[in-house]
Amino acid sequence: MSTTTSTAPxxxxxxxxxxxxxxxxxxxxxxxxxxxxxKKIGRRYLVTAAxxxxxxxxxxxxxxxxxxxxxxxxxxxxxxxxxxTMHGTAMIFLFxxxxxxxxxxxxxxxxxxxxxxxxxxxxxxxxWVFLFAGLFMWASxxxxxxxxxxxxxxxxxxxxxxxxxxxxxxxxxxxxxxGISTTSGAINFIVTALKLRAPGMSLNRVPLFVWAIVAxxxxxxxxxxxxxxxxTMLFLDRRFGTHFFDPSGGGNVLLWQHLFxxxxxxxxxxxxxxxxxxxxxxxxxxxxxxxxxxSLIVLSIVAIAIISFGVWVHHxxxxxxxxxxxxxxxxASTVITIPSxxxxxxxxxxxxLGRLVLRVPLLFVIGFIVTFVLGGLTGAMFAVTAFDQQxxxxxxxxxxxxxxxxxxxxxxxxxxxxxxxxxITGRMYHEGLGRWAFWLTxxxxxxxxxxxxxxxxxxxxxxxxxxxxEPGWDGWNLVSTVGSYLLALGLxxxxxxxxxxxxxxxxxxxxxxxxxxxEWSTASPPEPYNFPVIPRVHSLHPAWDARTAESTxxxxxxxxxxxxxxxxxxxxxxxxxxxxxxxxxxxSFKPLVLAGALLVFFTAMxxxxxxxxxxxxxxxxxxxxxxxxxxxxxxxxxxxxx
Amino acid sequence: xTTGPGPHTRLAGGLLLWYGVLGGAVAWAAHLLVxxxxxxxxxxxxxxxxxxxxxxxxxxxxxxxxxxxxVGSLLVATLVWRRTARASSAGAEDRAVDRSRMLAVVxxxxxxxxxxxxxxxxxxxxVFPPCQG
Ligand code: HEM
Ligand SMILES: [Cu+2]
Numbered sequence: 083m084s085t086t087t088s089t090a091p092x093x094x095x096x097x098x099x100x101x102x103x104x105x106x107x108x109x110x111x112x113x114x115x116x117x118x119x120x121k122k123i124g125r126r127y128l129v130t131a132a133x134x135x136x137x138x139x140x141x142x143x144x145x146x147x148x149x150x151x152x153x154x155x156x157x158x159x160x161x162x163x164x165x166x167t168m169h170g171t172a173m174i175f176l177f178x179x180x181x182x183x184x185x186x187x188x189x190x191x192x193x194x195x196x197x198x199x200x201x202x203x204x205x206x207x208x209x210w211v212f213l214f215a216g217l218f219m220w221a222s223x224x225x226x227x228x229x230x231x232x233x234x235x236x237x238x239x240x241x242x243x244x245x246x247x248x249x250x251x252x253x254x255x256x257x258x259x260x261g262i263s264t265t266s267g268a269i270n271f272i273v274t275a276l277k278l279r280a281p282g283m284s285l286n287r288v289p290l291f292v293w294a295i296v297a298x299x300x301x302x303x304x305x306x307x308x309x310x311x312x313x314t315m316l317f318l319d320r321r322f323g324t325h326f327f328d329p330s331g332g333g334n335v336l337l338w339q340h341l342f343x344x345x346x347x348x349x350x351x352x353x354x355x356x357x358x359x360x361x362x363x364x365x366x367x368x369x370x371x372x373x374x375x376x377s378l379i380v381l382s383i384v385a386i387a388i389i390s391f392g393v394w395v396h397h398x399x400x401x402x403x404x405x406x407x408x409x410x411x412x413x414a415s416t417v418i419t420i421p422s423x424x425x426x427x428x429x430x431x432x433x434x435l436g437r438l439v440l441r442v443p444l445l446f447v448i449g450f451i452v453t454f455v456l457g458g459l460t461g462a463m464f465a466v467t468a469f470d471q472q473x474x475x476x477x478x479x480x481x482x483x484x485x486x487x488x489x490x491x492x493x494x495x496x497x498x499x500x501x502x503x504x505x506i507t508g509r510m511y512h513e514g515l516g517r518w519a520f521w522l523t524x525x526x527x528x529x530x531x532x533x534x535x536x537x538x539x540x541x542x543x544x545x546x547x548x549x550x551x552e553p554g555w556d557g558w559n560l561v562s563t564v565g566s567y568l569l570a571l572g573l574x575x576x577x578x579x580x581x582x583x584x585x586x587x588x589x590x591x592x593x594x595x596x597x598x599x600x601e602w603s604t605a606s607p608p609e610p611y612n613f614p615v616i617p618r619v620h621s622l623h624p625a626w627d628a629r630t631a632e633s634t635x636x637x638x639x640x641x642x643x644x645x646x647x648x649x650x651x652x653x654x655x656x657x658x659x660x661x662x663x664x665x666x667x668x669x670s671f672k673p674l675v676l677a678g679a680l681l682v683f684f685t686a687m688x689x690x691x692x693x694x695x696x697x698x699x700x701x702x703x704x705x706x707x708x709x710x711x712x713x714x715x716x717x718x719x720x721x722x723x724x
Numbered sequence: 725x726t727t728g729p730g731p732h733t734r735l736a737g738g739l740l741l742w743y744g745v746l747g748g749a750v751a752w753a754a755h756l757l758v759x760x761x762x763x764x765x766x767x768x769x770x771x772x773x774x775x776x777x778x779x780x781x782x783x784x785x786x787x788x789x790x791x792x793x794x795v796g797s798l799l800v801a802t803l804v805w806r807r808t809a810r811a812s813s814a815g816a817e818d819r820a821v822d823r824s825r826m827l828a829v830v831x832x833x834x835x836x837x838x839x840x841x842x843x844x845x846x847x848x849x850x851v852f853p854p855c856q857g
Contacts, residue, residue: 284819286826377829385834388749389841392756405856406783407763409848410756417841657819 092638093614097645104648105197105610107669116669118202119610123209124188125506128499130209131181132577134216138172141165143570146530150563152551162547163230164249168223170233171253174349175260176216178491182356183208183267185498186295188506189363190271192601192608193289195280195617195624197650200273203667203709204266210677211263218684219256222248229253232545234346235316237327237338242320251320251688254313259684261310268299268306276655280600281642282619282630284657289599289622290373293380294359297387301348301355304391309345312338321690336401343394351390353487355383357494358425361447364494364501365429367595368444369436372623375428382421389418399470422458426451442516446497449524453489457482460535475545478538484531496523496576503580504594508607509587511579519575526569533558533565598623603631616642616651619658676705741824744804745831747797748838755790755842759783767855779854787846794839801831 093101107113117123144165148156157165187205191198199205222228227248231240240250275296279288315326316338325331327338362373373379395403395411429451438444460482464470473479496519503511538544540554549555593602602625604612617624618633625631633642644650644663652661683698766772766779774782805828811821 282819284823286823377826378833380826381830381833384830385749385837388753389837392753392841395760404763404767404852404854406848406852406854407760409852410760410763410845413844413848414752414756414841417837417844420837656823 092635093643093645097643098614100645101611101614101643102609104645107610113669115674116206116671118198118206118667118669118673120187120191120199120202120205121506121608121610121612123205124184124186126209127180127184127187127212128506130213130216131177131184134172134176134220135181137220138169138177139570139573141169141172143566145169146563146566148547149549149559151560152556153548155548157547159547160226160230163545164223164226164228166545167229167232167235167253168220171229172216172219173487174233174353175257176212176219178353178487179264179349180212180216181495182295182298182353182491183212183264185360185495185502186271186356187267189502189601190274190292190295191278192505192604192612193292193599194275194278194283195600195613195619196274196278197612197616197648198666199270200278201266201270203670203673205270206670207673207677208263208267208270210674211266211680212260214677214681215256215260215263215684218259218681219252222252227252229256234342235338236342237316237335238329240316240320240338241327248688251317254317254320255684255688258310258313258317259680261306261313262680264302265306268302271295271299272303277652278650279653279658280617280619281651281653281658281660283624283653286376287619287622287624290362290376290379290383291356291359291599293383294356294362297383298352298356298359301352301387301390305345305348305352308341312341312345317687336398339398339401340394343397344391347394347397348387348390350486351386354490355386357491359383360494360498360501361429361450362425363599364443364447364497365432365436366623367501367597368439368441368447369432370439370596371432371436372598373428374431374435375424376622378424379428382424385421386418389414389421393418399467419458419462426455441500442511442513442520443497443501445517445520446493446500449520450489450493450497453485453493453524453527457485457489460485473538475543476538477534477542477544480544481531481534481538484527484534488527488531493523496520499576499580501595502601503583504590505601505604505606505608507580507584507587508590509583510590510594511583511587515575515579515582519572519579522572522575523569524572526565526567526572529565530562530569531565533561537562593625596626598626600624603634614643616644618642672705672709676702676709679705740800741804741827741831744797744800745827745834747800748794748831748835751790751793751797752838752841755786755845759786759845762786763854772855780849783849783854784846787842787849791839791842791846794835794842798832798835798839801828801835804828805832 107117107119144157145162148154148162187199219228229235229252230249231245231253235250235253238244240253242250275288275292315324318324319326319328319333325333327333327335329335362379366372393411393415395408396415399408429447460478464473464482500511500516503509537555537558540552540558542549542552542555542559549559590606592604592606594606595602600613600617600619601608603617613634615634615638617630618637619627620629620633621627641660641663642651648666648668649663650666652664653659654661679698679701683695683702686692686695686698762774762782763779766774772779804824808821808825808828811818812825
């Protein structure tokens with residue numbers, strides 16, 4: 083079915099040579115630091131986010147070891163506070179979101195038939211900022227200065243009177259720094275998906291994964307400013323004596339909560355929504371048919387993105403607002419289950435109607451559905467106010483949101499890793515190892531978190547560093563801890579599987595799964611220019627479509643080969659009609675320099691070295707100016723008069 | 725392909741289509757952002773009137789007006805959906821019609837969803853007195 087692209091019919095030998103020359107990136111140290119290739123950047127996002135996942139996972143193991151027995155002393159209460167805060171903060175901000183951005187970066191241009199992201203240098207910049215911000219936050223832990231007030235860092239406990247030291251300054255500055263990366267990444271996804279789709283890929287032919295990433299990106303753009311405002315005010319309060327959250331100075335403690343949850347609730351969907359996009363991308367290859375009810379899934383993606391912004395107050399039902407205002411939010415909170423349900427039913431229908439191929443990615447999808455539905459059910463139980471009052475801030479809640487987050491984000495990501503590993507690395511994974519990894523993570527997950535429902539119901543509060551021996555608590559806590567080691571073992575096997583594939587894996591063909599979207603019509607791993615000929619898309623499943631395939635062979639036209647430079651195609655937003663060719667930037671040091679200057683700036687602010695901060699700010703401004711300076715025209719560079 | 729846009733395709737591709745797709749969402753967002761702070765802030769100030777209008781009436785209006793806007797949006801989406809159905813059954817693959825048709829389906833369901841939320845919020849207005857704690 084699939085041909086290798088090195089001989090790409092439809093493109094002449096000299097066209098291919100010119101493409102290779104224009105897009106080539108030498109294997110040098112310099113190239114490593116300056117690359118703007120979305121595939122390399124995507125891979126870096128995946129590896130770095132996985133690294134932070136390991137750190138956050140080790141923190142979880144420390145917590146579980148401490149909680150295995152009553153009154154144990156593995157860590158001190160101060161250390162425990164920092165560890166659980168860093169665990170939650172890192173899992174949400176440094177692992178889940180960037181991991182999805184990694185998938186998005188690698189896949190969106192390939193899925194829409196483009197040669198790169200819309201702003202490749204901004205993309206590289208976003209990655210470096212993510213790396214530096216993550217290191218900035220984790221580096222505080224060995225100094226005993228890590229954030230220690232929970233991942234939602236409520237006021238007034240985040241104020242300097244109640245929480246001296248650098249802890250919450252690291253939190254505020256770290257998240258502001260990271261926000262730069264997330265925002266620039268989101269804008270890049272939106273523009274890429276709107277302007278760079280292959281000709282013919284009108285809105286009703288956009289892969290569901292791309293819809294999910296774009297919806298997520300819009301959510302980031304709208305939600306993140308609330309968090310940024312919150313953290314700016316927090317830093318001003320702590321460092322410069324303002325009173326935004328201090329009632330004695332005319333401030334308002336609830337302001338923190340409102341702003342945090344205006345960001346925080348959509349954020350849960352930011353994570354889950356794009357993970358659901360992975361599920362919709364993986365299913366067709368293992369059911370041998372398109373996902374059922376395309377328009378309804380698009381609807382549910384759009385609806386979830388919008389509704390999630392209107393329900394933040396459901397995190398604040400204990401703050402004493404009037405009943406009537408609660409009810410506006412309850413109505414919306416209840417209804418959001420409908421679009422999530424639509425997607426689940428569409429997948430189940432796809433599996434029922436299709437012919438199942440039970441490989442590791444599909445196992446993880448099934449594990450996801452089981453776990454996510456259970457998490458959704460316990461979530462629905464909170465809607466019963468009497469029950470909510472009973473279990474709020476207990477381990478029941480910890481159990482619930484791990485079912486949602488591990489079920490709804492980690493399992494789909496693992497499915498995605500196994501599914502796209504051949505495309506990303508050019509190597510096949512080992513099926514048997516993958517199955518072991520699945521069963522261990524699946525069993526480990528449930529052995530760890532199911533008992534937490536029980537300890538929660540028996541009254542064990544969350545965020546305690548130890549507990550007295552109580553009937554019903556000790557045994558189940560030990561079970562949870564054993565489970566968490568099983569889970570860790572399973573995740574280790576995933577890692578072993580990836581390393582094994584890289585070292586020993588069979589070379590992957592271009593399309594090992596007979597997948598339906600365009601990334602499978604490129605080489606494994608793809609050439610630097612992705613597509614020798616930019617395809618013309620004729621259906622929702624272009625890789626299954628003979629006419630689309632033909633458009634890159636006998637139907638190839640010069641306007642879609644674009645070999646006279648580093649170029650790709652602009653198309654119209656709604657119907658993807660060809661507009662014009664655009665030039666893409668070359669590799670550059672500026673993204674790294676700019677991110678480095680920002681790191682110096684934020685570190686100087688943290689350590690109150692304000693003169694250094696001013697200098698760093700000047701370097702930031704100068705780099706931005708140099709970046710935006712209009713490039714010399716090539717004929718001037720060559721000294722040729724025009 | 726080269727014929728100028730007739731009245732039908734204009735309906736299918738223009739602003740009206742976007743009203744049909746996103747009208748309910750915007751109306752609900754407006755409803756939330758008006759009704760909730762109105763209730764919240766007025767009650768916090770210890771009053772039961774918003775500049776001479778009784779609070780319950782103000783909140784009621786903040787439910788009914790967005791509700792009506794959503795119903796309008798639902799009708800537009802249905803209209804587009806029926807017209808694109810006719811256009812595509814008349815044959816000839818046209819990307820714009822296909823795309824409008826998908827957006828119309830999304831619009832119909834989305835508007836039903838948002839209408840449900842607004843109505844549920846509206847029921848609450850009838851049940852709870854505005855400032856009950
Ligand atoms: C890998 C296995 C994991 C284990 C064993 C684990 C364990 C725990 C435990 C024991 C707590 C409770 C801390 C306390 O209340 O004292 C906790 C909190 C939390 N976990 Fe996990 N977790 C895991 C994975 C994840 C993942 C994948 C995510 C998100 C993507 C996550 C997000 C959180 C968050 C947000 C909190 C709340 C932190 C806070 O209260 O501020 N965890 N975890
Ligand atoms: Cu929420």
